[in-house]
Amino acid sequence: xxxxxxxxxxxxxxxxxxxxxxxxxxxxxxxxxxxxxxxxxxxxxxxxxxxxxxxxxxxxxxxxxxxxxxxxxxxxxxxxxxxxxxxxxxxxxxxxxxxxxxxxxxxxxxxxxxxxxxxxxxxxxxxxxxxxxxxxxxxxxxxxxxxxxxxxxxxxxxxxxxxxxxxxxxxxxxxxxxxxxxxxxxxxxxxxxxxxxxxx
Amino acid sequence: xxxxxxxxxxxxxxxxxxxxxxxxxxxxxxxxxxxxxxxxxxxxxxxxxxxxxxxxxxxxxxxxxxxxxxxxxxxxxxxxxxxxxxxxxxxxxxxxxxxxxxxxxxxxxxxxxxxxxxxxxxxxxxxxxxxxxxxxxxxxxxxxxxxxxxxxxxxxxxxxxxxxxxxxxxxxxxxxxxxxxxxxxxxxxxxxxxxxxxxxxxxxxxxxxxxxxxxxxxxxxxxxxxxxxxxxxxxxxxxxxxxxxxxxxxxxxxxxxxxxxxxxxxxxxxxxxxxxxxxxxxxxxxxxxxxxxxxxxxxxxxxxxxxxxxxxxxxxxxxxxxxxxxxxxxxxxxxxxxxxxxxxxxxxxxxxxxxxxxxxxxxxxxxxxxxxxxxxxxxxxxxxxxxxxxxxxxxxxxxxxxxxxxxxxxxxxxxxxxxxxxxxxxxxxxxxxxxxxxxxxxxxxxx
Numbered sequence: 001x002x003x004x005x006x007x008x009x010x011x012x013x014x015x016x017x018x019x020x021x022x023x024x025x026x027x028x029x030x031x032x033x034x035x036x037x038x039x040x041x042x043x044x045x046x047x048x049x050x051x052x053x054x055x056x057x058x059x060x061x062x063x064x065x066x067x068x069x070x071x072x073x074x075x076x077x078x079x080x081x082x083x084x085x086x087x088x089x090x091x092x093x094x095x096x097x098x099x100x101x102x103x104x105x106x107x108x109x110x111x112x113x114x115x116x117x118x119x120x121x122x123x124x125x126x127x128x129x130x131x132x133x134x135x136x137x138x139x140x141x142x143x144x145x146x147x148x149x150x151x152x153x154x155x156x157x158x159x160x161x162x163x164x165x166x167x168x169x170x171x172x173x174x175x176x177x178x179x180x181x182x183x184x185x186x187x188x189x190x191x192x193x194x195x196x197x198x199x200x
Numbered sequence: 201x202x203x204x205x206x207x208x209x210x211x212x213x214x215x216x217x218x219x220x221x222x223x224x225x226x227x228x229x230x231x232x233x234x235x236x237x238x239x240x241x242x243x244x245x246x247x248x249x250x251x252x253x254x255x256x257x258x259x260x261x262x263x264x265x266x267x268x269x270x271x272x273x274x275x276x277x278x279x280x281x282x283x284x285x286x287x288x289x290x291x292x293x294x295x296x297x298x299x300x301x302x303x304x305x306x307x308x309x310x311x312x313x314x315x316x317x318x319x320x321x322x323x324x325x326x327x328x329x330x331x332x333x334x335x336x337x338x339x340x341x342x343x344x345x346x347x348x349x350x351x352x353x354x355x356x357x358x359x360x361x362x363x364x365x366x367x368x369x370x371x372x373x374x375x376x377x378x379x380x381x382x383x384x385x386x387x388x389x390x391x392x393x394x395x396x397x398x399x400x401x402x403x404x405x406x407x408x409x410x411x412x413x414x415x416x417x418x419x420x421x422x423x424x425x426x427x428x429x430x431x432x433x434x435x436x437x438x439x440x441x442x443x444x445x446x447x448x449x450x451x452x453x454x455x456x457x458x459x460x461x462x463x464x465x466x467x468x469x470x471x472x473x474x475x476x477x478x479x480x481x482x483x484x485x486x487x488x489x490x491x492x493x494x495x496x497x498x499x500x501x502x503x504x505x506x507x508x509x510x511x512x513x514x515x516x517x518x519x520x521x522x523x524x525x526x527x528x529x530x531x532x533x534x535x536x537x538x539x540x541x542x543x544x545x546x547x548x549x550x551x552x553x554x555x556x557x558x559x560x561x562x563x564x565x566x567x568x569x570x571x572x573x574x575x576x577x578x579x580x581x582x583x584x585x586x587x588x589x590x591x592x593x594x595x596x597x598x599x600x601x602x603x604x605x606x607x608x609x610x611x612x613x614x615x616x617x618x619x620x621x622x623x624x625x626x627x628x629x630x631x632x633x634x635x636x637x638x639x640x641x642x643x644x645x646x647x
Contacts (some may be wrong), residue, residue: 014279017287022279026272034267044265051267055275059282128261135262153224154259160226172217179216182223188252189258 007071015062026055029072032156033079039151040083042140043072050086054079070162077166080148087144131192138188146181149174209529215245223252449601456598456620595621595628603638611642616645 002010002024013021033054038047057078065074139147148167152158160178164171215238221227222235239245318325598621605613618639622629634643 014283015286017283019276019280019283023276023285026275026279028270030267030275031264035264038265046269048268052271052274056278059275060278062282063286131258132262135258154256160221160224173222175217176213179220182220182252182255183248185255186248189255190251192258 008067011062011065011071012067015065022059025058025071029075030055033075036151037079037083037154039139040080040144040147041086042136046086050079050082053082069165072156072158073162076152076158077154079132079154080152081167087147089119092176114116134192136190138185142164142181142184143190146177146184150181150185153178215242221246221258225251408547446604449604450613452597453601453617453620456617556631590623595624598624599633599636602633603636606639606642613641614639 002013002018002021005013005021005024007025007028010021010025014025030056034047034051037050037054038044041047054075058075061074067194090101142150145167149163152163152166153160158166160171160174164174167174169177218227218231218235218238222232222239227235239249567605602614602617602621605611605617618629618633621633633639
């Protein structure tokens with residue numbers, strides 16, 4: 001079964017012409033890659049474009065793929081590089097999105113808040129939305145080098161060693177960046193810890 | 201102290217790293233035990249570790265978002281294309297939405313498909329290519345077609361000019377010139393009928409069409425003019441029919457001018473002048489460009505008057521009108537027509553006199569000279585074989601006259617003759633007459 005094969009084996013299969021192998025790879029990784037990109041660039045529209053670009057590069061590079069490195073390392077290297085390039089092109093990483101705060105000063109104000117809804121939001125949902133907004137804002141406040149490490153480790157569960165390969169930095173440097181990211185987030189989110197505890 | 205500080209910092213850094221490793225489970229069992237022991241001895245580290253744990257819990261609460269399915273479709277399509285191209289040959293660049301290349305034909309067909317593939321893939325390019333092709337073909341047809349149409353109008357116009365010019369020349373010149381010409385020319389007979397004078401002897405210049413119509417009053421202005429001019433010119437030939445070249449030339453010029461004037465008047469009057477009426481009017485169209493003050497070149501108004509200057513700008517219209525007149529019946533002649541021939545003899549007289557009335561308005565000239573020697577100019581043109589040939593000969597003769605006048609320092613005559621030539625053939629006038637060095641000094645003068 002193709003679905004049970006490893007990413008590297010699927011990539012080899014696709015390299016040999018099996019499109020189904022690539023389809024499985026796409027099913028496995030399109031969502032986490034998308035969320036990584038989305039949380040990095042902060043814009044859904046941009047994230048969609050970068051997601052497509054990422055996998056197109058995978059397709060184009062399939063012929064030259066060698067199994068000496070993990071597929072995810074290669075995949076997220078591509079995604080990360082695209083995100084970094086995008087971040088450098090734009091001065092302002094933050095783009096208006098529905099669950100992003102409209103302004104830094106407005107802690108609770110988001111596009112969701114101003115869009116009239118058909119039903120009253122429950123307290124739970126309201127708290128949840130607020131928490132999510134806060135978390136996103138906190139992540140966006142991180143420097144790029146800390147954010148990418150944090151996102152890879154926290155959301156992709158990628159080892160520091162692999163992260164070091166992706167960002168092309170020593171592992172200790174990666175761990176330090178991670179530590180700094182956690183400390184910054186701790187300062188940003190410490191006041192919401194009780195709120196987070198209240199949510200299931 | 202600094203050393204202890206460094207030690208503390210390094211220990212702190214090591215502890216932080218340990219904390220992160222411990223937090224994310226990247227420590228082996230021995231390392232985990234060490235880390236837990238370390239944490240147990242440091243409350244600050246414990247607090248920090250706990251805080252990091254809460255952060256992770258909060259992050260875990262963030263929902264993942266689903267990417268759009270359209271992207272997956274595009275990517276799968278691109279992957280299929282890539283796989284097909286890889287299977288068939290070298291890896292080709294692929295992007296989402298490109299066509300599949302697995303069924304690519306071979307040989308000539310493949311070459312053709314490859315040639316037109318960009319057009320198919322880029323409709324805009326195909327549209328632009330089509331436009332260029334259509335424009336190119338249309339331009340080629342246009343250019344090739346331009347040559348022929350450009351010639352015909354000139355050819356067709358010249359005969360009309362020639363005819364009209366000849367008719368004009370014929371009228372004034374006939375009387376003073378060859379009787380044989382008149383005999384050879386039906387116009388002479390027509391004039392004869394119209395005028396009843398000795399115009400028969402002074403057959404008009406070869407403008408057979410007009411001439412032939414004259415007797416039947418169908419030529420309109422032309423024959424009428426001729427008829428008009430003839431009476432006047434008949435007097436002139438009688439008086440000016442001399443054997444000298446100068447007088448003959450002048451008569452011819454006068455005749456031309458008068459003819460033009462009469463024709464103009466006939467045209468204006470709708471070619472209604474009657475031959476008979478014409479005959480009774482000795483005064484032919486005053487050649488505004490009478491031999492003397494022949495200022496035909498001067499842009500003149502188109503008037504029924506014969507004034508040569510008036511004929512000049514109206515020459516074309518007159519020619520056209522004459523052509524029509526030649527074909528259409530001429531009901532009656534107007535007063536203007538009658539006046540026209542009068543003008544020519546008058547102008548002729550002025551030419552002879554060498555007056556500077558040439559510079560004046562044609563109307564004045566028309567009034568002055570009673571008659572012109574059209575006959576001379578008419579008889580000069582003997583060639584009735586074809587209107588074009590006759591006109592050419594007429595042009596040459598006028599040109600010679602102008603040269604003679606220039607040699608005699610009679611620039612007014614030169615200009616008048618030029619006006620006649622212009623009426624006959626504008627191209628000739630521009631290309632040869634005006635460029636004649638022998639006549640250049642006259643054109644440099646103020647008219």
